[in-house]
Every structure is written in structure tokens, then in C-alpha cells.
Amino acid sequence: MVLGSVLNPLNTSLLAVALVPIGVAFGAPPSETAWLVSALYLACAVGQPVTGRLIDAYGPRRLYLLGTAMVGVGGLLGAFAPHLGVLVAARVLIGLGTCAGYPASMSLIKRESSRTGQASPASLLAALSFANQVVAVVGPSLGGLLVDVGGWRAVFTVNVPFAVACLVLGALHLPREPRPAPGTARVRRRWDLLGIGLFTVALVALLLFLMDPAAARLWMLGLAVAAGAGFVLRELRAAEPFLDVRVLGQNRPLLVTYARQLLTGVVMYSVVYGLPQWLEHGRGLTPSQTGLILLPMFGTAMVGTVVTRKQRGVLGRLLLGSAMQLAACVALLAVHGSTPVVVLLVIMALFGLPQALNGLANQNALYDQATPDQIGAASGLFRTFMYLGALTSSAATASAFREAADTSGLHALAVFAAACAALLLATVVAELLLRRRSR
Template sequence: MARAERSRPEAARGLLLAAVAFGALLNPLNSSMIAVALPAIARDFRVPIGRLTWVVAAFYLASAVGQPVLGKVADRLGRRRVFFTGLVLVAAASALAPHAPTLGALVAARVLQALGSSALYPAGMAAVRDAFTGRTGQALGILAVFASTSAALGPSLGGFLVKTGGWQALFYVNFLPVALSLALAGRAFPPGGAAGGDPGGTGPGGVAGRKPGNGDPGGVAGGGPGAAGAGEAAGGGPGAAGLGGVTAAGAGHARRPRSSAARGARAAEGAGGLDLPGMMLFGGTVVAGLVALLSLSEPRPAWWAVPVAVALGLALARREGRVKAAGGEPFLDLEVLRRDRARSAVYGAWILSNLAFYTIFFGMPAYFEEVRHLDPGQSGLMMLSVAGFSSVASPLVGRWVDRAGHRPALWAAGLSLLGGALALLALGPAAPLPALFAVLAFLGASNGVNNLALQAALYRFVPREETGAASGLYMTCRYIGSILSSSLLGILLGGPLGSAMLRELALALLVPAAGLLLFIRWIPARARAYEPARG
């Protein structure tokens, strides 16, 4: 009887993990498989293929902004609500896009698709972290397999779908994972309010509170005696709110503004206490910055976007500082990022890791086809070494991280990246294909290890009620790294491609590899109280 009682929560956790996995694969799948459909889309809309840049770029930009914003919304308004809304948006976009009358309408549908899929990862990760206390590494490993495999197989699946059903089939295929995720989430997704709360036990503003006497450091303030506030848990002292943290005083009573500045800060917030102006400034800063990066490989870069990004960034920093000083809750607590070196180092390491990974992922096919004269099928088989070993490494590393902590895995990944770059440099332009396959497999495994270890580290340095916003910002760093790699490859591949290309790619990897090791040094080994190191 007791064993049956224990098996029911275990089964519910398994269903939850499956629901999140099917939802989380939608963003990487749709970001990768669209590439093979661009020629067909250009023919249907009778436009040059160069005009389709925004079909791809709009998805990246909307995802880069949407993930941290919707993660914050999930922290405040409830993970279940945001997750289900994301699935509905993806389904709606997938139904509308195939019937888009104009290219602009297709881009708009892609933006809607990106926003919907962006809601799924941070909301789902927050729910998984709540359910898998002490075993986060294993859960992350399973989710990483779904995400990395869908991204790797996206071009192959996309090519098959375009050949058999036209480019419209790329959108119809989303209905299967959406339906599976909806069915599983309906049975297993925890009900109730926002982060850290007992089901149904919400405090002011719909934010879940702990039961009286609960001393969980990840709890939300206001749940009764002994409940630690988000800011206090983050190291900012009593009442200081971290990224996504909830500030409260006493048992269930929200802190009242004590000045006109505080009242102004509260008045600027929207439903659920969300810092809407801060979100808009953050979105503008990211979009302007990424537009500048995306244009670096073009004949006329968008230099105008640089001062726009700087101006919006300064305005964001000033506003968020004023909101916090007035007793409000900023969307992006820059003071926490400045003070919390561990969290900032994780974000920096993830940017560099993705810069290296996507430089290989998109650069090596050009080398194989243009320099070694392999056909696309042979090139794809060679690149399976990168994605395949990245997927294989993820679940294995999850158990390792749960047992030994994140730091050994981080050092292994960082040194493997550096070793792989040096191996490519040593192989030379006439390297045998089996040797290149082995080195690429080594680099792919390094990426899988790094992804799992960095996520595990992040969740050990972030209060539980901030998981959604922190996960979203983590994924924004992924897009920044991928766009940096696109700009770098635009420069490297801008001229005639020759035998020196492999050496140039290897040299380009050395810079992020060295920077990654530096960031790893800044990530502490010991876990905080937010996430147990062992299950």
C-alpha cells in the first residue's frame, strides 16, 4: 500500500516531465527546420530569397525577448496558466501560418509562434524544478535530449516535410507535440498560483504563499512566520526583491508604498504587479542590439541600432534602479546580476558556449560541402556527430551532476571544448574524415555536458520563485550566442572558401573556449539552499 502511495507522485512527475519535454521541443524544432523551406516559401510568395531574412530573424528576436518576459509572467501569474497559453498560441500560429496571404502575415505568424513556444520553456522548467527537488540534473538531462534532438533533426525533418507536403507542412507538424503536451499537462501540471506555493494557496496578487512555519528558503514571503522572502534568500537583506522575487512584509500583507516615488513605481506596474515599462525597455534593448549583430555580415551594417540599444539599456538601468529604490519590484534586477557573480558567470558562459557550438554547427557543413566537396547527405551524416553526441551526453551527465555537483562537469566541458579546438587546428586541411568525425563528436559531447551543468548551476544559485524569469534569461543568452556566431561566420565565409577554412574555424573556437574557462572559475562549487545538491 505504501509503495503504491509513493508510486502515484512518481508517475505524476513522469507525466509532467513528458508534458514539458513535448512543449519545450517546439521552439528549437521550429527555429531549425524553417531553413530548408526558405526556397519554397520564396517561390510561393514570388520574392527573392534574400527578403526572407525576417522569417528567420523575427523568430529569434521574439524568442530572445519573449523567454525572460514570459518567464517573469509565469513566476507571478502561475506556471500552469502560462504553459497552457503558450501551447494555445503555438497551435493558433501553426493554423494561421500556412494560409498567410502575404509575406508580412507569415512573419507575424512566426512571431506569434515564437512567443507561444517561448512561454513553454521557462514555465515548464519552473514546474519541473518544483517537482524534482534534489534530482534536477536527471530531469534536465531528459529535457535536453528532446530539445537538442529536435534542433538537430529539424533540417532533416523539414526537408522531408517540404518534399511531401510543401512548406505549409512545417507548421501542421506542430499539432502533434502540442496535442501530446496538452493531454499530459492537463493530467500532471500542478494547479494553483505562482512560484513556490501550495496548490491553490495564493497570496496577494495571485502569488502563492507557504504555509505558516515553512522555512523553505525558496518560499515566498508573506506565508507566515519563518518564511523567507525572495530578496532575503538572494542575499539582498530582508525585503530586497531579486529577479522575479516577491517582496512582502508580515503574514500575507503586501508592503505599502511609503513615498510618492514608490506610488509611482507601483502605478507603472500592470496586472499581477508586472513591471511592464521595464519589460518594454528590455525588449527594445535586446531587439536593437540583435539587429546590430545580425547586420554585421551585411554590406551596410545597421550601425544606427548601436546607439539605440545603448540609450534603451541606460534607460532600463535607470528605471529598474528607481523602481527598486522606491520599494517596487523591477523586471530585471541589475543590482542582483552585478552583485551575484555566480549567476552572471553562468549567463556569460552560456553565451560563449553557444557562440562556439553554432560556429561549428553552421560552419562545418560549409567546409564539408565547399572545401571537401561532400554532398549534402554526406555533410549531414558528418554533422550528426555533433548533435548526436550532444544528445547522448545529456542524460548521462544529469546523474553525474546530481551526485558530484555542477563544477566537475563544467571543467570537463570547458577543457573538452579547448581540446577539440586545438585538435581541429592540429588536423590540418587534409584531415581524414573519420578523424574529423571523432573531433566533432568530442565537441558535441562537450556542448551537451556544458548545457546540463550550467543549467544545474543556475538553479542552485537562483531562488525557486525566480526560476521562470531566470530560465528565460538563460535562453536569451542562447540566442545572443547563436546570433554572434552568425555574425562571425558571415565574416569568415564572406570571401572565397579554401583549404584554410578549417584552421580559421579552429582559431575562432579558441576565443570562446578560453573565455568559457574564465567564467567557470567564477562559478562557485557549493550549492546554496535554493536547490539541494543531492537527492
Template sequence: MTAVAETSTPQASVPLKLSLALGSGTVLQALNSSMIAVAIVPIATYFGSSSGTAWVISALYIATAVTAPAAGRLGSILGAKRVYLAGLGLIAAGSILGSLAPSLGWLIAARILLGIGTATQYPNAMTVIREYADRHRAQTRSAIATLTICAQSVVALGPTLGGLLVGTLGWQSIMWVNLPFVVVTAVWVFFAAPSDSALPDRAGAAALFKSLDPLGITLFLALTTSTMLFLLSLAEHAKWYLVPSTALFAFLFVWWERRTTSAFIDVRAIARNRALSMTLGRTLLTYTAFYCIFFGLPQWLQVARGMSPISAGLFMLPVAAVGIFATMSASRVYGKFGARITLLIGTAALAVGGILIAFVESSSTPLVALLLIAAILGIPNGFNNMGNQNLINSVTTSADVGTAIGLYRTIQYIGANLAAVVIELTMRGTIDDAGLHRTGGTIAVIGIALLVGVVFSRTLRSR
């Protein structure tokens, strides 16, 4: 993953029809990871028990975290368009299985299929865009902004859409609603995206399998699964016995990836590429704070403010709306001033939002003030996403950008599970104003730490 950048002045942008087509598929990951939040109670009622329902949420996160880098790597070998379309097929299969699931176990299996399918979209969309830009000397900022809006900013729309679907059509509706998206996206991408190169012949099949680094993928699967299982356990009864196994898998994974000639994730290159490693570390903290907001606020609104799930979902609309506007604004700021200024705005807004939650927001706060705070919380979503994702695009080659973005998505969902732990620890079993203030304080500390890091970062200053 050698550092490269757009060194010449591009003559055009990636066509909007291409980025919109690719972005339409990335919407599915955002919606499926967030609509489920309002469906858990009806699912538990339908199957007669709440035991195991947490895995309905976690199964998708784990599957996505593990699959995203592998999907990016597979796309660079077999063709990003092919892998993107194959992922849509898995989403359709998972949606049908989930809507007809006879038991909770089958529903969890369907969510795993959904996680694998949705994990293929974003890394391979980035690869298609980067390859197009390299061939046509086009700039990628506007295309990345489109993908960011589709893949991340619409997350906040999930609870609203999910609440409406579950309230009117039952929990199964959040599964089959994927099918029209799949059909439209598949047709759109098939005609809008450039064709991939020819598949390897039989003689190259063995070399292809070896280049995928199956042992590296297996060790990465074991490491990611063990890590996420441990993080999930912290919210209830910590499974400390997973720590030694996680450390062992981490050692074996790094050892093998440094040793093999066809590494799944080139850990040596990441270590050498300081800009990439710093961006991935910053992403972990950023998403931990983001999901503290995304998971914490709706729960507090329902319990402490007495809102219905639909009302709480509607309350998140300002986060989404401002996030979309902030993403478009951040694209222009990045193009004019670069990553450092973009991230300064994003991290400063995150710190301010955390401070407002910690010291202003309470059960007696007027609704208008709450909506204003929600709007402010949409600013860091757009600016931090655009700053970090453009950085990853500029410091990796077109062959490696899919894997790097896959890692970005993996870290995003590790951050989501860290946020669940943070919320559990700060709320201390009771969702009230005091717990919300502690959560807000944690968000503020993360925002301030990120802000200081951006201010004093030599890597960002040099860029």
C-alpha cells in the same frame, strides 16, 4: 535572486513522466529554430523572391529572446502550467497561419507567434520542476538532463527532419508538423503536471499588472530588439546608428529596474549574485561557439564538400547523438563532482573540437574522420549545458528560476546571432576550407578562454 542550493540529501528524483511531459513541449523550440535552415530556398522560390527571407529566421530568434524572461516571470505569477499550455496554443496558431501564409509578411508574423509560444515552454517547465522538487525534497538533476536533451540536443536533428519534410511534402510541412506535437504535449502536461494555485481575483488584477513591470518589459523589448537588429546587420551592412539607441535603452532599462520595487529583471540581485552573472556571461560565449558549429558546418558541407541538404543534415546526427549521451553522462558527473568538473570537461572538448576544425577538417578529409570530429563536437553541448543550467537552478530561488532560465535562453539566441556574424567575418564571403579553418580557430579561442575561466574561477572553486 538569492543563492540557494540543494543542501539536504534528496530522497527521490522528479518523476520521469513529469519531466518527459514538460520536455516534449521544449522540443518544439529546438525543431522550429533549426528546421527552417533547409526551407529558406524553397520558401524564396515559392514567394518569388529571396528579399526578406532572412527575417523568417531572425523573427523567431528575436521573439524568443524577448519573450523568454517575460514568460518565466508571468508563469511565477499566473501559474507555470497555465502559461506553458497557453504557449502551446500560440504555437498551434502560428503553425496554422504559417502553413496558409499568402505572403512572406504573413509567414514572418507566424514565425513571431511561434517564437513567443515556444519561448514559454522551457522557463515554465523549469519552474514546475523546481516547485515539485521543493515540495517533495527531490533532486532536479535528472529532470534538467531530460529538459536539456529535449530542448537543446535535438537541435541537431532539425536539419535532418526538415530536409526530409521539405523534400517530400514541401516547406509548409515544417509548420503543420508542430500540430501533433502540440496536441500530445497539451494532453500529457495537463494530466502529468501539478495544478497551479488559484488565479488572482479582480481586486488583485491591478497589483498583478504592476508586478509584471510593464515598463521594464517594454524597455527590455526595445533593448533586445535593437541589439539583435544591430548584430544581424553586421553580416551585411552594419547599422551603426543603432548603437546609440541600444546604449540608451540599456541605460534606461538598468536605471528603471534598479528604481522600481517590482523589477521584471532584478539587475541589482544579478549583480550581487556573482555565480549567476558569471554563468550568464559564460553561456553567451558557449552558445556563440556552439552556433558557429551548428550553422557553419552544414553550409561548408554543402558548398565545399558538395553534399545535398539531406546529406548535410544527416552529417549532424553524430553531434545530436553524442550530445544526448554527453548530457546523461554530465548529469552523473555534476551529481558526483559538481559544476566545475562538468564545465572543465565541456570547455576542454569545445577547445579540442575547434582545434580539429581549424587544422584537420578540409575538403579532402575522409568522411570517417569528419564523422569522428562531429561526434567530438557533441561532447561540449551536453557538458556545458548541464553545468550552466544546474548552476542557474542552484543559485536562484524557485520563484526566480523561470526568469533566470528565460534570461539564459535570451543569451542563447544573442549568441546565435553573434555566431552568424562570426561566420560571415571568418568566411569572408566564400565558404571554403580557409574560411572553415578561421571559424574553427575562433571556436578554439573561445573554448580555451572558457577553459581558463573555469580553471581559475573562484566562484566555481568555492562551490
């Protein structure tokens, strides 16, 4: 389960330090290589809830095996891609394939919890969160090593052994769906294809606008709103809705968790993708050197998860995590071209701990707030909000580094990330005050 779920954050962060070498190899400007990031974001944001819904209907094993096979094929396609267009297609295939790992894992944990009566498998959830957070943080460092050793194609080839391992382990150990009893008619499921289509149109239009926000592209935002409204109306009338918006609307805590996941994603990906560009262009570092500077995030994220893995509290973690995240963003405002490396390492270490705290808190909240029969779709939607945050940060990074990845652009990006961290902190403080008043 852990190995399958980390394929998504691995491919999200692994490419961060390979964009510049890929652009040089194909003679492509940053505006074109950015599609390698955006293509995976789009595929994952749309594919996560759809795959989660399929997992709720057909069980996690089938989708897990199919998804990891797609990741292996996408890795091979990228390893031999003759031009940038094929490379983008490989990223889409990898993105869709990685959609199954996390919701399948959450579904399996929830089912096992119901079977055994253990309502709060804190250590298991911590292991899942820890693996995802650590891989997301260590991805740029691993990517820098792979680029230096095997060239940029190695960041695609590495998916093949991971996919093979997932297929072998999944085939051997993941439980099969129980066969229907003799004489029992199979349940015929009606798939809400119209609902899925409207959801896809709304999300893709929104994401395309976020990737390049401009007055001339406001029609995409209008299309997203119209398709979103049509999706809600469709789901209210559908006999078997793709996403039960009534249940979702009544679950206010889950909606708040989604919003916090979005804000967490904005701050995290602003650092994971924005800072490496500044380090390579503004400081002239190599991909491997850039990866090493980001490495302290791995250490503090690991410590934060290990120390708090058995605690079930959500708001306490979020309060500390969002406050530290805000402090780290403010610290970036003091960074300039001659800042000592040791200062950069301290700031990176400061970023790692809140990623662990916020990620684990949001995941625990999701696990407690989602119903067992909708845990797959809810987990997929949880990841979708993370990618909405990632694309928002991508748009902010492109705006901040419009001319070049210079120090003034880094400071503009830090201000934006600090505003999102402050908003996350405000939601936690507001809920703490409401709970205190209610008591």
C-alpha cells in the same frame, strides 16, 4: 514538460537545412531568408524573460497552454504562407509561443522540489537538458528528412501535432494554480510596462546590430546602451521591477552562468547553422545528406548526458566540455573540399559531447543559483543569453560567408568559434584556481 520545452530548440535547428529550398521557392537571396532565423531569435530573446516573469506571477500552466497553442497556429500559418513576409511572421509567432516551455518546466521542477524536500532532482534536470540538447543537434537531420519527404513547408507543419500533444498533456497533467482562500483578497499586481519596454528596445537594438554589424549601424549600438542604462535606472526605482537588478547584480555566480551560456550558444550555433551551408554549397550535398553528417552529434550528446546525468558537479563538466569544444573547432581548420566523409563524422561526434556537458552544467548551475520566486524569469533570461550567442554566431556566419559558403569562410568561422571556446575554458580555469587559492 519535456515535450513543451523542446519546441524551442526544435524550431531553432529544424530550419537549418531548409533555408536554401525556401530561397529557391520564393526567389529570395540568403540576405532575405536569413530573417527566418533572425526573426525567431529576436522573438525568443525578448519573449523568454517576459514569459518567465509572467510564469512567476500567474503560474506555469496557463502560460504553457497559451504558448503551445501559439506554436500550433504559427505552424499552420507557415504551412500555407503565400510569400516570405508571412513566413517570417509565422516564425515570430512560433518563437513567442515556444518561450513558455522551458521556464514553465524549470518553475514546476523547483516548486515540486520545495514541496517534496528533494533539493537536487539531478535525473529530472538531466532529462530536460538531454531532450533540449538532443533535439537541437538532431534538428538539422530531421529537417533534411522532412524537406526531402514533404518539401520545406513540412518544417512548419510538424509543429501542429507537437502543439496538439502539448495541449492535451498539459491540460490533463499540469497542476492548476491554487484558488485563494474564501475571504482572501486577490493580489493586484503592478506590471512594470516601462521596464519591459526599455528592456525590449535595448535588446532589439543590440540584436539588430549583431545581425549586420557595420559602422553605419553604430547608432543602434548607442540606442541599446542608452535604453539599457534607462532600464537599469527604472528597475532600481520600480516598486515591483520586471527584473530585480539589485538581486541579479548581487548574484555573481548566476551572471557568470549567463556569460557561459552565451559562449556555449556562440559555438553551438556556429556549427549548427554554419556547417550545413558549407556542406550544401561547398560540398554540393543534399539537405538529407547534410543532416546525416550532423547526426553523430546526436549520438555523442545522448551518451554524454546519460553517463553524467546523476552527477551534480558543474566545473568538472565545463572544463572537459569547453576543452573538447575547443579541440573540435581547431579540427575544422583542417577541413577542405575533399575531406573524407568519415573525418567529418568524427568531428561532428567530437562536437556532440561538449554540447551535452556544457548544457547540463549550465542548467544545473542555473537551478542552484536562482531563487524559487524568480526561477521563471531567471530561466527565461538564461535562454535569452543563449539567443544572444546564437545571433552573435549568425553575424559571424554572415561575415565569414559574405561572398559564398566556401572553405575559407568555414575556416574563418572556425577561428571565431575557437576563440569563444577558449574564452569559455579560461573562465572555468580561472574559477578553479580561485577556489583552490581560497581553500
